[in-house]
Amino acid sequence: MKNKQSLLDLRILLDDAEKSRFSPAATLSCHAVRRREEDEILRGHRQEFSVDTDRILHSLAYSRYIDKTQVFYLIRNDHITHRVLHVQLVSKIARTVGRLLSLNEDLIEAIALGHDIGHTPFGHDGEQILSSLCEDRGIGKFLHNIQSVRFLQEIERKGRGWNLTLQVLDGILTHDGEIHSQALRPHRDKDFDKLDGEILLKAVSPDVDLRPMTLEGCTVRMADTISYVGRDIEDAIRLGLIKREDIPAGCKEVLGETNGTIVYNLVEDLISNSLEKDYVCFSARVGDALKDLKKFNETNIYKNYKVKEQNYKIRLMFELLFEKYIKDIENGNEESDIYMGFLDGMSYEYRDQTPPAGIVRDFIAGMTDEYFLSQCHKNLVPRVVTDL
Numbered sequence: 001m002k003n004k005q006s007l008l009d010l011r012i013l014l015d016d017a018e019k020s021r022f023s024p025a026a027t028l029s030c031h032a033v034r035r036r037e038e039d040e041i042l043r044g045h046r047q048e049f050s051v052d053t054d055r056i057l058h059s060l061a062y063s064r065y066i067d068k069t070q071v072f073y074l075i076r077n078d079h080i081t082h083r084v085l086h087v088q089l090v091s092k093i094a095r096t097v098g099r100l101l102s103l104n105e106d107l108i109e110a111i112a113l114g115h116d117i118g119h120t121p122f123g124h125d126g127e128q129i130l131s132s133l134c135e136d137r138g139i140g141k142f143l144h145n146i147q148s149v150r151f152l153q154e155i156e157r158k159g160r161g162w163n164l165t166l167q168v169l170d171g172i173l174t175h176d177g178e179i180h181s182q183a184l185r186p187h188r189d190k191d192f193d194k195l196d197g198e199i200l201l202k203a204v205s206p207d208v209d210l211r212p213m214t215l216e217g218c219t220v221r222m223a224d225t226i227s228y229v230g231r232d233i234e235d236a237i238r239l240g241l242i243k244r245e246d247i248p249a250g251c252k253e254v255l256g257e258t259n260g261t262i263v264y265n266l267v268e269d270l271i272s273n274s275l276e277k278d279y280v281c282f283s284a285r286v287g288d289a290l291k292d293l294k295k296f297n298e299t300n301i302y303k304n305y306k307v308k309e310q311n312y313k314i315r316l317m318f319e320l321l322f323e324k325y326i327k328d329i330e331n332g333n334e335e336s337d338i339y340m341g342f343l344d345g346m347s348y349e350y351r352d353q354t355p356p357a358g359i360v361r362d363f364i365a366g367m368t369d370e371y372f373l374s375q376c377h378k379n380l381v382p383r384v385v386t387d388l
Helices: 002-021 048-057 060-067 083-100 105-114 123-136 144-155 166-173 192-204 215-238 249-255 259-274 284-302 311-330 337-343 348-353 356-365 369-380
Strands: none
Touching: 048 105, 048 166, 060 083, 060 144, 060 369, 083 105, 083 215, 083 259, 105 166, 105 215, 123 311, 123 356, 144 166, 144 192, 144 356, 166 192, 166 215, 215 259, 215 284, 249 259, 249 284, 259 284, 311 337, 311 356, 311 369, 337 356
16 A cells, blocks of 8 residues: 555656646646546556556457558558558657647547547448448437547446546547648537537537547647548558649648658648647648648549449448347347347446447447458358258
8 A cells, every 4th residue: 555655646746747847728637537536546656648548548449440441441451551550640640749839648649549449340431331320220320439439438348438537538529630620729618518418419410510628639630630641642642543743733832742741741830830829720821731632632532433432332231230230139139249249248227228229330330340341241141051
């Protein structure tokens, strides 16, 4: 117990040091808020947001990042970006910006590593397909940022959740890197009731632009865009979808034409324009170039017919698996993988409060690309037998 107390004393010293080391706009670890209070002596040396980072890293959902699509799926190429690399890049870029702006890097890391945990197999295409199936079943749209919060709050640890801080969950919910923002100012006045209300609002109005409550959350959101815009171009060039000379001349002039120069120029501009401010922003010139580059990616990469050519097969497999799992639940088929691989040991609260379609949504959303395909092969492809 003496050693425990010594570690607690060290953590208190670290918390106190933040008051003089951090920017006045930063989030102090001592201001972290959890839905359920915890015994601080059990945390020992770890500061609040560091605890959240550890919980996210050790979650089952985090381990499944390893085989989740970022943009390009059903392609055998070891150098194409997967979701796990994307979140690491977001974390690195955001922590670099946060360090130079004197922000809380522990909070930044937790938000960055957790922000895409709710993504389906096959990226945004899988998300759109699953969303339409959820709407057909009357449970509303599917959105990966809401699902990220659901996994960490309500599904992990067999329905007990991780009891993460408000600031981390808020940053995950509001990380919309696809929405272009030249400047982001935090909306600080939030509590768990506000978070729950914003989740409901986002569910019915997916286009609503929710803003993070912390400057750290704003930084992660900017870093999300920085991390993917140039990287997706490199992947597309590697796959022969576009050529480097296709990049708009104005974007190349301002940002460069390689991922390295694009990331460097965006980070430099973001830091230099955000120093000693209570918001983060790009300069008008760089912000406009970034907006144009994102439009170029949307038209030439994300909507490229070569990327979508197997989409109809993916949609059919989603539909068939969704219906199969619904029937397994309705028929009480406990031999089904949705029971054995997901519901087994799940809390009574989760089972009681989640409709069958919601359970199927959560099961499919958590799958890796490979596991999804193996489920299709197991459940949808006829087996050849030697005798009956």
